[in-house]
Amino acid sequence: MLDKKKQIWFIGIKGTGMAALALILKDLGYNVAGSDIEKYTFTQVPLEKAGIEVKDFDPKNIKEGQIIVKGNAFKEDNPEVAACVEKDIQWQSYPDTVEEIVQSYTSIGVAGTHGKTSTTSLLAHVLGQVAPTSYLIGDGRGKGVADSRFFAYEADEYRRHFLAYHPDYQIMTNIDFDHPDYFKDQADYTSAFQTAAEQTKKGLFVWGDDPRLQSLNTAIPKYTYGFKDSDDFQATNIEKTTNGSSFNVIADGKDLGRFEIPLFGDHSILNATAVIAVAYTEKVPMEIVQKALPTFKGAKRRFSEKDFGNIAVIDDYAHHPTEMRATIQAARQKFPDKELVVVFQPHTYSRTKKYQKDFEEILRDVDKAYITPIYASARENSGDISSEDLTKNIPGSEVIDLANISDLTKHQNAAVVFMGAGDIPKYEDAYEKLLVK
Known part of the structure; x- marks a missing residue:
């Protein structure tokens, strides 16, 4: 149970749900801090602005008297989870903590x-x-x-x-x-x-x-x-x-x-x-x-638009066939006179294999499709399907990576839609840097 007299320590505080929960509890007057991987994530900025301390994972962070909120992704191979087990310190899950607010x-x-x-x-x-x-x-x-x-x-x-x-x-x-x-x-x-x-x-x-x-x-x-x-x-x-x-x-x-x-x-x-x-x-x-x-100003990574002259760059989280169709329909509505270029990052091998035919059918209907390498998540880092398997069945499509991202610059008067749930923003960032040169 949450207690304002105790520090609430988040194991995995940079996760999107965990970061949001930490911000809520900070606003409500709780003493909030936490840890995560050293790598930069976009969730760091609001945490830091709120004055929430974020440390690297370290078993020394786990102390008696804390309320531990554990992110869903972390198991006993995490040093802080292991420290909780060793010290017989109980934790509560992210969903159970949200339920207290619910x-x-x-x-x-x-x-x-x-x-x-x-x-x-x-x-x-x-x-x-x-x-x-x-x-x-x-x-x-x-x-x-x-x-x-x-x-x-x-x-x-x-x-x-x-x-x-x-x-x-x-x-x-x-x-x-x-x-x-x-x-x-x-x-x-x-x-x-x-x-x-x-x-x-x-x-x-x-x-x-x-x-x-x-x-x-x-x-x-x-x-x-x-x-x-x-x-x-x-x-x-x-x-x-x-x-x-x-x-x-x-x-x-x-x-x-x-x-x-x-x-x-x-x-x-x-x-x-x-x-x-x-x-x-x-x-x-x-x-x-x-x-x-x-x-309403929109949600983060949901049809977020930036304009570079006659190029509109759209960032969208779509990674399932239904979401992709919706995003493409939205792009057609807003940009009826522009070439529709889609850069799609398949998310996980199992989902790509499950929906391969759907992805191919959807991407055949855009003006130009590029497919990045499949995003390998922590829970699934290999599989028996590749981006090349998709491009074989999508006329005119190409595999794109950071090495050939400049291929996108040949498209003018275009709506370039980046779709995916993984690290596709890195491709978008690389492309936008070429547009402002």
Whole structure:
């Protein structure tokens, strides 16, 4: 249990979820510090700005009287975890620590294979215009407000971590099979969401077009959102432009109003409709939601744009076929007159093999596709598939690495989209340096 009289020590504090949690607890008045690998990560900057000490892993960091929060990725081969075992010091997991916060406020979890970070970011932004709101977002952002009415958080399904949570409400965006390195099959994956639904207290909001979400059984109200007349919250009268999208939402037989978002693609409209549905259920005035949505600045690494003359560089976390299709649709909407160039980094060998045909089909539809070497994660560093296996079936595609990143500079009046969940920003950074020379 958390205790403001004790130091809370994070083993793996630079992880995106752990960093966000550390920031929340610091805001709430806890004594927070932690350790991680020496390598620089983007999560360091907000930790340092918040005055949170970050050290390298060292067994000497573990002391009696601390509350130890252990990151999900670390086992007993980590020197600090080993020190806990040796000294018989108990730790609590990242999910169990988040659950303590979940129980402190009106909590809304956002789960699903895709769209968690974008939807949580939008939800936190909108609710924050209504009342004090704490939030934890999977891109490393976290904020704690002691007198919060709401807590919006991203609920990660990997290894069933989100089953530690018992929120008041939960948004589920989709249940497309993922993480084949852990889940046995689609049925196993769906079963995790069924349990998460059962642990939700007041209301479940699900995308109406996902049959697996439709099949979830709950004792609480389950609301659907989408584009159909049959949905409880229906986005209708949709207008898409190069500046974003606007639409009306129908619920309970009445028009809740016209909403505008500076975002692109059908998935962004769906995410916004889910947020509107939660706000409506919590009796938030729709006028506040209408004013809040247009001021949303977006989520980190979710269709983030930089402009270099006639070149638009887009950074996106997409690494699953559904996410990739959504990102490409968004790029087509915003940049209808530009050449669409995609630089894709496959993420893990098991996922690449599972979705090879999907990746090939998607990338055949862009103007030019480049594929980087497959990102090898700590949990899976080898496999029997390569990037070259994909390019064989994508006409005109090429394998690209840092050595030939300059090949991208031949594309003018282009939208160059970097997609992946690994270390693809290094390729983007190298390309951007060539653009500013």
